[in-house]
Amino acid sequence: MAxxxxxxxxxxxxxxxxxxFLGFLIFTSLPVLASLVLSFFAWDLFTPPKFxxxxxxSALMKDGAFWYYGYNTVFLMLAIPANMLGSLxxxxxxxxxxxxxxxxRTIYFLPTIVAGVGTYIxxxxxxxxxxxxxxxxxxxxxxxxxxxxxxxxxxxPALMFMGFWTVVGGYNMILYLAALQGVPPELYxxxxxxxxxxxxxxxxxxxxxxxxxxxxIFTMSxxxxxxxxxxxxxxxxxxxxxxxxxxxxxxxYNHAFVWNHMGYAAAIAWxxxxxxxxxxxxxxxxxxxxxxx
Amino acid sequence: xxKLLTYLILGFVxxxxxxxxxxxxxxxxxxxxxxxxxxxxxxxxxRPREVRWQNYAKVYDVTRHMGGGFARWYLNSLLVxxxxxxxxxxxxxxxxxxxxxxxxxxxxxxxxxxxxxxxVPGAVTMIPNFMLMxxxxxxxSYFALMVPPMFSAYGTFLLRQFFMNIPxxxxxxxxxxxxxxxxxxxxxxxxxxxxxxxxLTIFTFMGNWQSFYWPLIVLTQDSMKTLPLGLLSFLGLYNxxxxxxxxxxxxxxLPMILVFILxxxxxxxxxxxxxxxx
Numbered sequence: 111m112a113x114x115x116x117x118x119x120x121x122x123x124x125x126x127x128x129x130x131f132l133g134f135l136i137f138t139s140l141p142v143l144a145s146l147v148l149s150f151f152a153w154d155l156f157t158p159p160k161f162x163x164x165x166x167x168s169a170l171m172k173d174g175a176f177w178y179y180g181y182n183t184v185f186l187m188l189a190i191p192a193n194m195l196g197s198l199x200x201x202x203x204x205x206x207x208x209x210x211x212x213x214x215r216t217i218y219f220l221p222t223i224v225a226g227v228g229t230y231i232x233x234x235x236x237x238x239x240x241x242x243x244x245x246x247x248x249x250x251x252x253x254x255x256x257x258x259x260x261x262x263x264x265x266x267p268a269l270m271f272m273g274f275w276t277v278v279g280g281y282n283m284i285l286y287l288a289a290l291q292g293v294p295p296e297l298y299x300x301x302x303x304x305x306x307x308x309x310x311x312x313x314x315x316x317x318x319x320x321x322x323x324x325x326x327i328f329t330m331s332x333x334x335x336x337x338x339x340x341x342x343x344x345x346x347x348x349x350x351x352x353x354x355x356x357x358x359x360x361x362x363y364n365h366a367f368v369w370n371h372m373g374y375a376a377a378i379a380w381x382x383x384x385x386x387x388x389x390x391x392x393x394x395x396x397x398x399x400x401x402x403x
Numbered sequence: 404x405x406k407l408l409t410y411l412i413l414g415f416v417x418x419x420x421x422x423x424x425x426x427x428x429x430x431x432x433x434x435x436x437x438x439x440x441x442x443x444x445x446x447x448x449x450r451p452r453e454v455r456w457q458n459y460a461k462v463y464d465v466t467r468h469m470g471g472g473f474a475r476w477y478l479n480s481l482l483v484x485x486x487x488x489x490x491x492x493x494x495x496x497x498x499x500x501x502x503x504x505x506x507x508x509x510x511x512x513x514x515x516x517x518x519x520x521x522x523v524p525g526a527v528t529m530i531p532n533f534m535l536m537x538x539x540x541x542x543x544s545y546f547a548l549m550v551p552p553m554f555s556a557y558g559t560f561l562l563r564q565f566f567m568n569i570p571x572x573x574x575x576x577x578x579x580x581x582x583x584x585x586x587x588x589x590x591x592x593x594x595x596x597x598x599x600x601x602x603l604t605i606f607t608f609m610g611n612w613q614s615f616y617w618p619l620i621v622l623t624q625d626s627m628k629t630l631p632l633g634l635l636s637f638l639g640l641y642n643x644x645x646x647x648x649x650x651x652x653x654x655x656x657l658p659m660i661l662v663f664i665l666x667x668x669x670x671x672x673x674x675x676x677x678x679x680x681x
Contacts, residue, residue: 118584226613235645345635366526
């Protein structure tokens with residue numbers, strides 16, 4: 111059987127794609143559809159699934175716990191601007207030809223690199239009210255530190271501060287650094303001639319020039335934040351105290367893998383997906399417009 | 404003067420970021436009881452009264468009854484991360500070649516499908532995937548740990564971006580010389596893409612070394628656990644043994660620090676490559 115050149119290329123294309131495509135089909139795209147279907151059922155894994163229409167979704171809207179955990183999720187996301195400002199500040203300080211800058215960059219990146227169960231256990235220990243380093247430091251300056259992870263008031267701020275430590279010198283700083291290096295030096299020279307001070311130069315040149323990066327980091331952080339909060343809460347607080355650190359993704363985990371409410375969990379997951387989708391659309395829609403380099 | 408100020412700021416931030424690690428190291432070598440002395444002097448709290456490196460060996464000893472313990476978890480993590488990385492880089496590279504170079508019906512629609520799923524939260528696919536593993540009787544198996552994470556739209560996307568920028572002249576010359584598509588892939592595309600392949604390898608390896616959610620769902624037995632899960636059950640059993648917990652955590656993150664320092668160049672370039680939003 112003789113194939114044309116075009117046919118041979120098409121056949122090869124199919125074959126090259128096949129392994130990845132099969133995996134993609136089985137473990138990603140079909141599961142997306144399956145969970146959508148599942149969200150219209152009530153299923154505890156042991157009795158046959160029962161079709162319930164939109165009941166899961168209407169129950170979700172009336173589910174006080176869901177709204178509280180949604181509030182927690184958004185509350186934790188309030189750290190995003192602070193994290194970004196920190197990264198931008200670090201990037202501006204580092205955007206200089208200095209000896210040893212690579213060493214600093216390596217150190218700043220370490221928390222991001224190793225973030226995971228190991229650092230969550232570490233922070234649990236740092237936050238120990240009696241013997242942890244943080245309250246020890248606070249005692250040294252005469253402050254009686256709170257109970258941190260055991261306190262309804264302080265558990266969320268504690269997780270946010272840990273998040274700041276994790277991300278401030280990581281990916282976002284590198285992205286900002288790259289953006290800063292793309293700013294033409296002539297702009298600063300012209301501003302110098304006009305007698306602008308550092309603060310004016312920052313707001314008139316740096317800030318607008320890095321705005322596409324800011325936008326990119328912001329939307330990506332929102333997307334990540336909406337889905338986040340499970341792992342650290344699972345390791346550090348088990349979602350407590352009194353649900354104060356349970357996020358939407360933690361709630362999904364509980365419904366699906368602790369209480370066997372598969373359909374309800376799928377419904378929450380799809381609501382989360384919808385929120386992420388809106389963010390992504392905003393990113394695509396407005397992301398291109400502010401790019402000006 | 405300005406230089407000095409810069410170094411001062413950089414140094415201060417560096418200290419802030421390193422301090423938790425110093426605390427980790429210091430705790431990990433203290434005698435077990437010493438961590439429970441409340442102090443109002445941070446420097447004193449950070450300095451071990453005596454240094455006990457044997458804590459590290461003790462982590463292995465006290466976890467041994469947990470399905471083999473720390474050594475076993477270490478091997479599991481290494482094995483899972485290595486196999487998943489190999490699988491992901493290979494299948495992604497092949498798919499990226501097809502997407503960037505080989506024209507076939509439906510190609511661009513399929514690629515759009517790949518792009519579309521990149522924003523789907525993990526929780527959405529996790530539930531059906533868990534049920535699939537349950538149906539297959541694959542709970543507590545290496546199959547469940549390794550195979551589902553092996554296929555990545557992200558890796559395919561990253562490599563495709565890179566392949567698109569490789570000039571086509573070389574391939575045309577090779578085609579005229581009678582070189583087949585597979586040869587072109589292995590002798591031209593792959594060697595020219597070493598930076599992107601290195602980046603993806605490092606990212607994937609590190610991501611899977613730390614992977615938590617999926618193993619948490621599909622594993623129940625201690626002997627199958629990867630490091631993060633093992634460490635977590637260790638925490639559950641010995642939640643006041645902070646010296647050992649810190650030693651264990653430190654041993655878990657050490658390989659990542661090494662991989663990062665050795666592969667830093669690829670890492671930094673990879674971040675910038677990944678941010679070139681399509």
